[in-house]
Amino acid sequence: MRTRSGWWVAGALAVLALSMVAGLLGGAADISPWQVVLQAADWLPYVSVDSGLAPVEQGLLFELRLPRVLVAAVVGGLLAMAGAGYQGVFRNPLADPYLLGAAAGAGLSATVVIVLLPASAAGVPVAAFVGAVGGVFLAYVLGNTAGRAGGTATLVLAGVAVTSFLTAIQTFIQQFKVEELQRIYSWILGDVGGGWDQFWLVLPYAAVSAVLLLAHGRVLDVLSVGDEEATSLGLRAARVRLAVLLAASLATAAAVAVSGLIGFVGIVIPHVARRLAGGSYRIVLPLSLIGGAAFLVLADLLARTVIAPAELPIGVVTMFVGAPFFVGVLRMTRRSAT
Amino acid sequence: MIEVSALSVRLGEREVLTGVDLSVRRGEWLAIIGPNGAGKSTLLKAVMGLVRHRGTVVVDGRAAATLRPRDRARLVAYAPQAPSLPPDMTVLDYALLGRTPYIPYLGRESRRDREVTASVLERLDLTGFAARRVGELSGGERQRVVLARALAQEAPALLLDEPTTALDLGHQQQVLELVDRLRVADGLTVVTTLHDLTLAGQYADRLLLLADGHAVATGPPAQVLTGKLVGEHFDARVEITPGPGGRPVVHLLRGAT
Ligand SMILES: Nc1ncnc2c1ncn2[C@@H]1O[C@H](COP(=O)(O)OP(=O)(O)OP(=O)(O)O)[C@@H](O)[C@H]1O
Ligand SMILES: [Mg+2]
Numbered sequence: 050m051r052t053r054s055g056w057w058v059a060g061a062l063a064v065l066a067l068s069m070v071a072g073l074l075g076g077a078a079d080i081s082p083w084q085v086v087l088q089a090a091d092w093l094p095y096v097s098v099d100s101g102l103a104p105v106e107q108g109l110l111f112e113l114r115l116p117r118v119l120v121a122a123v124v125g126g127l128l129a130m131a132g133a134g135y136q137g138v139f140r141n142p143l144a145d146p147y148l149l150g151a152a153a154g155a156g157l158s159a160t161v162v163i164v165l166l167p168a169s170a171a172g173v174p175v176a177a178f179v180g181a182v183g184g185v186f187l188a189y190v191l192g193n194t195a196g197r198a199g200g201t202a203t204l205v206l207a208g209v210a211v212t213s214f215l216t217a218i219q220t221f222i223q224q225f226k227v228e229e230l231q232r233i234y235s236w237i238l239g240d241v242g243g244g245w246d247q248f249w250l251v252l253p254y255a256a257v258s259a260v261l262l263l264a265h266g267r268v269l270d271v272l273s274v275g276d277e278e279a280t281s282l283g284l285r286a287a288r289v290r291l292a293v294l295l296a297a298s299l300a301t302a303a304a305v306a307v308s309g310l311i312g313f314v315g316i317v318i319p320h321v322a323r324r325l326a327g328g329s330y331r332i333v334l335p336l337s338l339i340g341g342a343a344f345l346v347l348a349d350l351l352a353r354t355v356i357a358p359a360e361l362p363i364g365v366v367t368m369f370v371g372a373p374f375f376v377g378v379l380r381m382t383r384r385s386a387t
Numbered sequence: 388m389i390e391v392s393a394l395s396v397r398l399g400e401r402e403v404l405t406g407v408d409l410s411v412r413r414g415e416w417l418a419i420i421g422p423n424g425a426g427k428s429t430l431l432k433a434v435m436g437l438v439r440h441r442g443t444v445v446v447d448g449r450a451a452a453t454l455r456p457r458d459r460a461r462l463v464a465y466a467p468q469a470p471s472l473p474p475d476m477t478v479l480d481y482a483l484l485g486r487t488p489y490i491p492y493l494g495r496e497s498r499r500d501r502e503v504t505a506s507v508l509e510r511l512d513l514t515g516f517a518a519r520r521v522g523e524l525s526g527g528e529r530q531r532v533v534l535a536r537a538l539a540q541e542a543p544a545l546l547l548d549e550p551t552t553a554l555d556l557g558h559q560q561q562v563l564e565l566v567d568r569l570r571v572a573d574g575l576t577v578v579t580t581l582h583d584l585t586l587a588g589q590y591a592d593r594l595l596l597l598a599d600g601h602a603v604a605t606g607p608p609a610q611v612l613t614g615k616l617v618g619e620h621f622d623a624r625v626e627i628t629p630g631p632g633g634r635p636v637v638h639l640l641r642g643a644t
Contacts, residue, residue: 264493270480271487273473281435281467282540283460283488328475 057326061339065122068343072118072350073110080106116248120307121241121349121363122342123248123255125314127304129341132315133322133333134262134297137269138290139201146301146315149204149294150211154184155305157219160233164226173236174243174250174306181302187211189294201290238362239309241349247307254303259338261296266331269293273330311364313371314341321378344371388413388544388576389434389463394442396426396433403429404600406442413543416570416577418591420584420611422621425597427580428468431546434578435465446544460488464540468548468580470533474522478532481521482508485539507538510565526553534562538569544576545569552582563590584637585630588612596620608634 073085080102087100088110102110131146139148147153158180162172192207223233241247268289272279276286304311322336345363348370352361391409395402404426411417419427433440436451436459444451446462454462464485472481485507486500508514511531516524521532530553537545545566551559567590569575581587587594588608596604596611598620604611612635617625623639630636 267490267495268492270473270476271484273476274484275471277432277437278465278467278470279487280437280456281460281465282484283455283457285456323475327477328473329480 125345126342127300129318129337131297131300133319149208150184151181153215154180178306239311239364258300269330390445418587421597464542466537479517485536
């Protein structure tokens with residue numbers, strides 16, 4: 050069992066490495082994949098290799114492509130892993146990282162900043178981060194005051210209420226500022242081209258939430274027998290749920306802050322992981338992290354190249370490509386209902 | 388080992404248990420019997436601290452309310468009547484869940500945890516199933532897997548809610564004999580609910596008859612399994628004859644309403 054998990058992780062890492070090389074190549078015809086690999090090695094600390102690339106090409110790779118690939122990888126990994134965490138906490142395969150109002154909260158506060166400070170681009174990520182955290186917090190407080198402390202059903206309902214309420218406000222505001230509609234929409238549809246700044250911005254949150262979530266794999270497996278039985282096994286279910294929700298929401302907020310509301314990754318990738326490698330969160334969480342990263346790097350590659358030199362919004366690509374991909378995986382691994 | 392006094396439970400608007408007293412000595416087997424809806428499962432859950440209740444529960448000399456869930460789980464293992472089984476989990480991983488109270492919160496299971504679990508699977512005839520998915524088992528196989536999880540907990544007291552309902556004759560006997568052997572060998576304290584009154588009378592040292600949330604009778608099988616008590620509380624017409632070892636055997640009478 051454990052060695053099999055190891056193979057899955059190794060395989061996923063290989064796929065991720067390949068997609069990152071593809072992402073760096075990005076359709077430019079005059080650079081060979083091998084040169085990209087050499088160049089990537091050269092960027093590593095204490096390693097110096099000659100890739101044979103001209104300084105202009107090196108600059109293009111380093112200043113434009115590399116941060117883009119890295120942001121896509123981090124965002125994809127965070128969203129997929131957060132999705133897996135939410136599914137574990139709610140014991141519901143349809144849960145996604147936006148379930149508790151993270152998306153609506155981020156959408157609202159990003160819209161407010163875009164409308165009030167049309168000139169500033171720097172404020173949007175911070176606002177989105179705060180909004181996402183705020184949305185989840187609101188849903189959590191509401192859910193816990195309305196229902197039995199720690200129960201999941203009221204929590205989901207509170208998430209639905211918070212989402213529709215905040216979305217209503219957001220829609221209302223954007224109708225007043227039609228001239229900003231384009232910017233608001235392109236933010237919502239997602240973008241990972243923010244450069245190194247965005248990468249450094251997201252990295253600390255990504256690291257913290259990834260470590261926290263990965264550490265909770267076993268406990269989430271225990272939680273999968275339900276609150277009552279988990280308690281009889283000596284686990285404090287409500288406390289586990291809170292810890293995982295915190296970590297997953299932090300991951301979601303960080304991802305949303307630098308990339309907008311990219312859909313589909315958070316729900317599909319954990320399912321693919323589960324289909325391929327089995328139901329244990331100990332393997333689903335790391336596979337989601339790696340698989341989500343690879344998926345979003347490839348999605349961004351498509352977004353940049355399909356109608357080059359123009360770009361498709363990445364959120365459109367994830368849904369357009371992701372849906373048939375998902376159906377394909379479901380068919381390939383068909384077995385008794387999960 | 389387990390002392391319950393004046394236990395009352397309200398679920399929603401209904402008072403499901405009223406002033407129930409119960410006491411089980413170390414190494415003793417207590418069977419809780421009673422008609423559907425009498426409150427048997429609720430009583431076990433209250434002992435596990437899974438439902439809010441009034442009254443006191445003392446486990447191994449310690450007030451259960453003051454025990455951390457982890458410590459309580461090391462003292463009492465519980466197999467529910469309707470366990471929820473994650474369909475994708477393998478039998479081995481499911482049984483390993485029983486080791487939860489011994490594994491550090493963010494840690495992983497030790498070699499000993501694996502050994503204990505493997506030996507429990509072996510004792511329950513489940514070694515061949517270890518790699519099977521729980522969702523692909525028959526009802527009786529599932530029931531044994533749940534029992535394996537509870538036994539892997541290595542707690543001195545075992546609460547089993549209807550452990551034999553889905554089992555064929557041979558496996559009923561096998562499971563109850565195994566529990567009985569553990570009880571004798573390790574001094575395990577056992578509390579089961581059992582619908583099969585004859586089985587309850589065969590294996591338990593004492594019976595507790597619950598009806599409508601009240602403990603209406605308690606004592607050795609021959610005292611509780613009488614035509615009068617069973618007839619009154621189960622609304623059934625039965626004949627009770629002395630069976631092997633002088634323990635009562637309950638026969639349903641045909642043509643009665
Ligand atoms: N969550 C609940 N809310 C309200 N009433 C409940 C709840 N759970 C159980 N009850 C009621 O409590 C009573 C006792 O239920 P319990 O499950 O303890 O019965 P039982 O003796 O185990 O019955 P069975 O033999 O059918 O397993 C029943 O009347 C049931 O309808
Ligand atoms: Mg019951």
